[in-house]
Amino acid sequence: MPELPEVEHTRRTLEPHLVGRTVVAARLLRRDIAVAPGDPPGGFSRSRTRRHDAPRRLTRADLLAGERIARLDRRGKQLAIVADSGRALLVHLGMTGHLAWRPPGDRAPAPPHVHATWTLADARGRDAGRLIFRDPRRFGGLWILRSPEDLAARWAALGPDALTITPHDLAARLAATRRPIKAALLDQSTIAGVGNIYADESLFLARIHPATPADRLTADQVAALAAAIRQVLHESLDAGGSTLRDYLDATGRAGAYQDAHRVYGRAGLPCPACGTTLLALRLGQRTTVACPSCQPEPRLPRAGGRGRRVITRR
DNA sequence: CTGGTCTCCTGATCGC
DNA sequence: TGCGATCAGGAGACCA
Numbered sequence: 509m510p511e512l513p514e515v516e517h518t519r520r521t522l523e524p525h526l527v528g529r530t531v532v533a534a535r536l537l538r539r540d541i542a543v544a545p546g547d548p549p550g551g552f553s554r555s556r557t558r559r560h561d562a563p564r565r566l567t568r569a570d571l572l573a574g575e576r577i578a579r580l581d582r583r584g585k586q587l588a589i590v591a592d593s594g595r596a597l598l599v600h601l602g603m604t605g606h607l608a609w610r611p612p613g614d615r616a617p618a619p620p621h622v623h624a625t626w627t628l629a630d631a632r633g634r635d636a637g638r639l640i641f642r643d644p645r646r647f648g649g650l651w652i653l654r655s656p657e658d659l660a661a662r663w664a665a666l667g668p669d670a671l672t673i674t675p676h677d678l679a680a681r682l683a684a685t686r687r688p689i690k691a692a693l694l695d696q697s698t699i700a701g702v703g704n705i706y707a708d709e710s711l712f713l714a715r716i717h718p719a720t721p722a723d724r725l726t727a728d729q730v731a732a733l734a735a736a737i738r739q740v741l742h743e744s745l746d747a748g749g750s751t752l753r754d755y756l757d758a759t760g761r762a763g764a765y766q767d768a769h770r771v772y773g774r775a776g777l778p779c780p781a782c783g784t785t786l787l788a789l790r791l792g793q794r795t796t797v798a799c800p801s802c803q804p805e806p807r808l809p810r811a812g813g814r815g816r817r818v819i820t821r822r
Numbered sequence: 823c824t825g826g827t828c829t830c831c832t833g834a835t836c837g838c
Numbered sequence: 839t840g841c842g843a844t845c846a847g848g849a850g851a852c853c854a
Contacts, residue, residue: 510847510848511847511848514847585848600848600849601847601848602847602848602849603846603847603848604846604847605848645846645848647848647849648848694848694849695849696848696849703847703848704846704847704848705847706847750847752846752847753846753847754846754847755847772847794848795845795846
């Protein structure tokens with residue numbers, strides 16, 4: 509669900525309620541949403557072949573119980589809750605994950621699919637509410653990190669953050685791959701934070717066809733794309749993110765950027781720039797919407813004289 | 823190595 | 839109204 513703007517907006521709405529607070533109790537209601545050091549890659553329950561591996565035991569401190577929260581960091585779509593001790597919890601929201609802060613004395617019944625909760629206290633030990641992690645579809649999860657080095661190691665696998673991407677950095681990443689630009693943008697090791705919505709929105713603004721091989725973009729196109737990515741992400745952040753179905757920030761408010769989408773979810777409707785009917789394509793297993801007029805198909809030399817269609821119309 | 827496909831899971835929506 | 843098929847904002851595993 510959430511891409512960079514939604515995660516960053518969650519971070520900002522969570523920050524005043526978490527930083528400086530102490531976790532007095534943590535509850536993990538489903539062990540299989542947490543990944544600890546020593547668990548198989550991706551989590552003990554997330555790999556079919558290793559499904560039956562025994563989970564490692566978790567300590568109270570692994571879930572930050574007894575720890576004071578120093579700050580909230582974000583890289584791409586990942587949010588890190590970092591304690592004074594250097595321990596951290598890395599949160600992936602996946603498609604339907606949600607972090608919510610509930611005030612002290614909140615009596616609302618717990619919704620279904622809550623997988624973890626943290627009880628907070630302020631510096632004087634008074635009740636400071638609770639943090640709740642909910643994720644119906646369970647594509648998200650928690651990564652337990654025991655040191656700043658653990659966090660640095662995980663983030664080393666991510667590309668540069670999309671919110672501040674420069675043409676220079678983007679060009680370097682894109683030159684290394686022949687995949688369609690849309691697929692490259694969705695790969696978090698290329699650039700961190702762009703998902704299906706903002707990939708389509710950025711490519712439209714930059715007037716680039718989503719099937720264009722990444723290494724064939726001109727310098728001008730890469731510069732336009734970097735600017736478009738930053739623009740779209742900032743616009744969305746200013747609007748509190750996009751709420752298609754599930755997304756709410758940490759205080760329960762929906763975003764408004766879905767009303768400003770130029771192409772995402774608008775196949776069959778007129779292009780906002782030229783009026784041509786927007787087309788839906790299937791690219792990298794993901795629905796992709798583009799304007800056939802504003803984003804013309806790249807002219808490619810046919811390797812060996814045999815053309816191969818990269819795009820399938822739906 | 824690279825890049826394409828499958829899969830994990832729940833729930834909303836649509837067509838019949 | 840009921841029911842099955844299809845589709846979702848992500849990303850790791852697996853395969854050629």
